[in-house]
Amino acid sequence: MPEPQKPAKAAKAPQKHETRVLDPRSLRGLAHPLRMQLLRSLRHQGPATASQLAERLGESSGATSYHLRQLAAHGFVEDDPSLGKGRERWWKAAQQGIRWDESLDRNSDPDVRGAADLLLHETASHHTQELSTWIATRHEWPAWAGASDMSDFTLRLPPAAVRELGERLHALIEEYRDAPEAEAPDAARVRLHLHAFPQREA
Template identity: 55%
Template sequence: MPEEPNVRKLDARSLRGLAHPLRMELLNALRRRGPATASMLAERLGESSGATSYHLRQLAEHGFIADAPEHGKGRERWWQAVDQGLTFDTTEFDGAGPELRGMAEIFLHEVAATHARELSAWLHARDRWSKEWGRAGDMSDATLHLTPELATELVGKMHALINDYRGRVTDKDPDAEQVRIHTHLFPTESD
């Protein structure tokens, strides 16, 4: 049975430290590509090293990232992600003040924008991948009639299925690539 990934639950304090597009992008970069310095991240993301340094310190202050001293030599400060994922329950912010609700909106919209950018990047670059990867990719949707309880059950089963695939291959497998999986489940207006 694969080990559960280390996932952090966002609360009001941690949301304050993360609800910024560049911070979210920095955290994602560290999670996906491993430890890096502020300069490396600045170059990768097209930002100034001053901006990345500031936002990395903010992420560290809120416990999202930590030093990776085994990577650094001399004065270089290397950073690494502390957790592999986040959970966010919007209902926990019901009745919160406008500042916190605004941060929750920033966070949610940035997650959605990141998913859209990643999908767009795949569509743009898909011809550069092998035919096997072209067939392995998926962009599908479905419409179901569910109760909130069944929707929660479905999401739990999807997450369990995804987790079942963790650790099945290593970086050493020549056919293995890092993949992104986006899931979205939300109610829609019926006509």
Template identity: 55%
Template sequence: MTDKKDAVPIGPISDEDLLTLDARSLRGLAHPLRMRLLAALRDRGPATASQLADRLGESSGATSYHLRQLASFGLVEDDPGRGTARERWWKAVHRGQRFDSIGEFVRHPDPEVRAAMSTFLVEHATSSAEQVATWMSTMHTWPKVWQEAWDSSRFTLRLTPQDAVELSERVHALVEAFRERETDGPEGERVRVQFHEFPIASD
């Protein structure tokens, strides 16, 4: 189970909480370790390079270097309430990121931007799969009520592109509506909701 004292507050997300990725910020973020570092800061709150190195199984030199790179792109910053002359604490600038159009980057004329988009998507998919696998291998450590509350489903539909957009928008709206129910009570836990929607080739 989560250690609630370490978890950052979660709740309704405003537009100011989200970074809209452009070509420059995408290139800055599209690195497996940088994406993991940023996710760790968003999930667990401010930390030092050494703490993140221990958490992610990396060297402090690597985490320190990539944190500075993230800072140069405006993705992380110093936490002035924690830092000291000997210990630098980092925090995420935004609670999440979004794209105005993923297709814009998939079709981008600059091959470096297309490569960054590919790296970002593959790492995002890898991270999602790892989180599901971690839950499935550790669910026996959770109370029975949570062992029976989770879900992993797969559906195949026949949709037009317009239908797919509508489905995605409705799912996102439903998830956002549940943010109003978030609780710090004894039964509340952080719940990861993953949603994937994509066409598959016909056999």
């Protein structure tokens, strides 16, 4: 007996992938492990209440409430009035990404440098965790054999060329964000990590 047909989904209108450019103040407001987890959860899993986020992250609702308010004060999260009922407060991410202002790397303020180091190390740790999870569970994704990628390359380029390469890669990735393939039956959320950095030659 054939499987019942699912009703066709309405075509989604392309959504702009808004990003937030970090400045020293907003960097210090975001550079906290729990705040980064909260923002990541809202971006990847959608709006939630402080209690739902507390359960999801294994934290107290008091801690999630406090840090959500701090994120809101810096413009990273906001209320979602379409979901709130009564005193229940739902939060959503205000943007879907952040961008690093290169002036932060030249900032001599110890607090800014410390916040930058924390944010970068937390991000790198999360990337490592995601990759480790994929390696441990890849047998659960047989259809993705040969589709995933874990490559590294070594080039010899000046900073301007690396910046251009990064911009071209980002532009290419953006072309796939609202591609029709996103609605394919076998589509899944795909994470892409892009790291580019110089090394001293031996």
